[in-house]
Amino acid sequence: MHLLIIAPEQIPVPPILGGSVEICIHSIARELAKMHQVTVISRQHPRYSHISRRGQLTIIRVPTGSSHTYLKEVLKATKGKTFDWIQVDNRPQYAAVIKRHFPKTPVSLFLHSLTFVKPPYASVRRCSKHLNKVDWIITNSSSLAEELTRLYPKQRDQLHKIYLGTELARFCPKSEKARRRLRRKYRVSNNGFQILYVGRLIQRKGIPTLIRAVHLARKSIPGLKLLIAGGEQGKGFKELLKRKANTLGVPTKFLGNIPHRKIHEVYGLANCFVCPSQKHEAFGLVNVEAMASGLPVIASDIGGIKEVIQHEHNGVLIKEFRDPRAFARSIVAVAERKEWAEGLAKQARSDVKKQFSWQATAQSLADFYRLKLEAKHEKYVKETGSS
Incomplete structure (x- = not known):
């Protein structure tokens, strides 16, 4: 499976200081890359090269400055490429635009909070249109799923919970x-x-x-x-x-x-x-x-x-x-x-x-994506009669 992960425009991956969303993206991507080919698109930063590769993980860093500029650069970086699955983190608007450009590819929105699905960042009416475009919405807790359902009851069947994790070797008891x-x-x-x-x-x-x-x-x-x-x-x-x-x-x-x-x-x-x-x-x-x-x-x-x-x-x-x-x-x-x-x-x-290890998070995510891809393939075979 070749997975594309699109990070938000504000903080590079990996983050220089903090940024919980970017920490999650980098940690999950590293674990996923042990099993699959993974491409991450993030904002550029003077400390990082335009493209970095390690094993099956590739991070492409593009110019930003505004949401519009960043999204345009993301589309430029992905033009002509194919992916088995596209995951957009924490930006419903980006996910909707990506789905429009990749109509045959499953697109999931990985939500880390409610910040970008309600005012002042987005009206409920506008965000509802964005959420309707994506195939799946991943939440990091049942609580987030419940809050999202309260705001957008029609999205209930799109939701799937996957807990986050941590680096057990690094975060450990000290002598x-x-x-x-x-x-x-x-x-x-x-x-x-x-x-x-x-x-x-x-x-x-x-x-x-x-x-x-x-x-x-x-x-x-x-x-x-x-x-x-x-x-x-x-x-x-x-x-x-x-x-x-x-x-x-x-x-x-x-x-x-x-x-x-x-x-x-x-x-x-x-x-x-x-x-x-x-x-x-x-x-x-x-x-x-x-x-x-x-x-x-x-x-x-x-x-x-x-x-x-x-x-x-x-x-x-x-x-x-x-x-x-x-x-x-x-x-x-x-x-x-x-x-x-x-x-x-x-x-x-x-x-x-x-x-709550990153390994468990990545495995749960990979298993979910694999099952949905298999179901999509079975549906295609049934409808077309081809193998």
Whole structure:
């Protein structure tokens, strides 16, 4: 099978810093290329060559600047070529245009969030026309599928869920010696109990709620400290967070925007990971990374997060996620009940190994595409009488 994957126009593949969609594309493509021929089209970047090849994986990078320019360059790069299947990630409009140019090739839209299927990015009416054009819509969680069905009930039969994964060899528990080395590298104290947040510095991620929660938890455990890894979009929010932490007396270290190729090191700095999201998360890749890294995870009980974390089995889910006190209680419990927390972390690592590897994601995707191609061929044979 020759699979074409078309990435969004904003971030190159692989991403230089962060970009969860591009991380997913690159990780899945590398695994798929062990079984099939894979071509990825992404935006160009000064650090990358126009075309790179490794085994059965080819990445073609084209000019961007606007959605229109990028799509035009994608069509130019694919003109005259044939593929068994085309996957477009997170851009319904692109998928519809690609289907128009490749009417006989199955086209799937791999959705990573609701961002580009509702206002302000697209009207429901306009997006509905785009979704009607594609053959299949892949979602990364049942929660995302449910939300999409609520917006577009006619698309229900097009949906297929495939969970995301992580690199198990890279995201793994660290020895005490390795943790001390990493803490020296990032200038993080070995004293106290380190709580980690990884993600964008934006309001919906709930970082102010986390800072408040740590402040409350420090009344029981004064040694609690907060680590924040991630870049801000726009200016001012990081300074707001710093002021809040200072006002509440929460020892907080901002690690900055860590390239994903190094982000596994950051998990080795912490004793606990907290994901305080305040709005729907389709999947929550950082939780899987933290679980694979052997950290006890506390996360908002929202969206696809609860499909990965089972409360008090492999992590802790916070139903009252808008209430800092709810997070504070769980932070105190994880810090005080060491044996219990270690049990959660151990179970989490085991569950991730079974369900959430990139190998499993790629295999599920390849199996789904293969079955649909076989069904398409059988239908053709039945209709034409040819073999």
